[in-house]
Amino acid sequence: MTDYAIEARDVAVTYADGTEAVRGVDLLVDEGEFFGFLGPNGAGKTTVIKTLVTLLRPTAGSVEVNGFDAIADPHSVRATVGYMAQETSIDPELTAYENLRFACDAYGVPKADRTERIDELLELVELTDVADKVADDFSGGMKKRLDAATALVHRPQLVFLDEPTTGLDPAARNRLWEYFRRINDEGTTVFLTTQYLEEADQLCDRLSVIQRGRVVADGSPAELKRRVGGEILGVDLADPAASDRAATVARDEELFAEGATIERTESGIEVTARDARTRGTDLLVALRDAGIEVVGFDVRAPTLDDVFLAVTDERPNSVEGVGGESTAAEAVRSKPTGDGGTVDGEGAETGGTGGNR
Numbered sequence: 001m002t003d004y005a006i007e008a009r010d011v012a013v014t015y016a017d018g019t020e021a022v023r024g025v026d027l028l029v030d031e032g033e034f035f036g037f038l039g040p041n042g043a044g045k046t047t048v049i050k051t052l053v054t055l056l057r058p059t060a061g062s063v064e065v066n067g068f069d070a071i072a073d074p075h076s077v078r079a080t081v082g083y084m085a086q087e088t089s090i091d092p093e094l095t096a097y098e099n100l101r102f103a104c105d106a107y108g109v110p111k112a113d114r115t116e117r118i119d120e121l122l123e124l125v126e127l128t129d130v131a132d133k134v135a136d137d138f139s140g141g142m143k144k145r146l147d148a149a150t151a152l153v154h155r156p157q158l159v160f161l162d163e164p165t166t167g168l169d170p171a172a173r174n175r176l177w178e179y180f181r182r183i184n185d186e187g188t189t190v191f192l193t194t195q196y197l198e199e200a201d202q203l204c205d206r207l208s209v210i211q212r213g214r215v216v217a218d219g220s221p222a223e224l225k226r227r228v229g230g231e232i233l234g235v236d237l238a239d240p241a242a243s244d245r246a247a248t249v250a251r252d253e254e255l256f257a258e259g260a261t262i263e264r265t266e267s268g269i270e271v272t273a274r275d276a277r278t279r280g281t282d283l284l285v286a287l288r289d290a291g292i293e294v295v296g297f298d299v300r301a302p303t304l305d306d307v308f309l310a311v312t313d314e315r316p317n318s319v320e321g322v323g324g325e326s327t328a329a330e331a332v333r334s335k336p337t338g339d340g341g342t343v344d345g346e347g348a349e350t351g352g353t354g355g356n357r
């Protein structure tokens, strides 16, 4: 047994059609941690989750979940995890209550606990009033809420939530966040993927970012934001078409510290720099001297959106860094220690195998 809820090393998954979905992924998640797993569409998040919950067998590498070997002992893994998949697992012909009772059966929840557990979960996901209605009549959001509840009936040691709040309105999302926090506070390890970076920021102790099947960054939200390399100065121009010229002005080596990045935006430019706040007014003066009219500006701390865009290089209209070779992407990718980082792995030839929960 380890103290890790998840210890995955050098994991590769190649699908039967030859798609190398995951390569050389290392993931170490501590017991009790609230862990976020982010990445663009098709990066390999669901493939990793399915491997961790034993629905897919890795092509290479080792996976231990809650101290059990996922390849040699998948049943023990499944008994100790909950999994809320992206695609619904609820039965549309059953009522909300019946779906939860069915999940209690499937997960072996003691009979004496079931009524209280189901009532609590129905209330949590705001379905108490429709407990006796069939799920087929539910909206997409209601189905999602019911789905989340079914993954939690057995109070698993570790729960995988694959985009659990997609499609929920903010109030329902907030209620789920509260519940996820509460179960995490009670000791449940949470492994979350989400398309809402604010959600990851609010909830997660630590994050990994996966891109094209490889982990490209990890750290706490605060660490990752620090690695963006300073604060972000946004400048709005009267004529956004002047953003090229404005970027050239901002690239002047006299202006910002080494490592700054300048990017064009729809309304002007954005400068990410350690000294963005103190040197911002110098940039405004330089722009005025160049005959470029500024209509607004602000300085803000980086968000996880900035981290994500920097690390995945997906921010449009990116302009090269100034006065040095470092860019925001490189800064975020560089890690102080070697654990949990990117490891090159060879794709093996066998495809993944499916299984049941």
Ligand SMILES: Nc1ncnc2c1ncn2[C@@H]1O[C@H](COP(=O)(O)OP(=O)(O)OP(=O)(O)O)[C@@H](O)[C@H]1O
Pocket: 015, 016, 017, 019, 020, 021, 039, 040, 041, 042, 043, 044, 045, 046, 047, 048
């Ligand atoms: N059954 C499959 N057979 C072949 N390729 C697959 C299969 N499932 C997924 N893939 C491919 O593997 C890669 C990773 O997919 P995966 O669903 O794990 O990504 P993801 O990060 O979860 O994406 P999303 O955010 O869109 O759900 C993609 O290129 C995808 O097309």
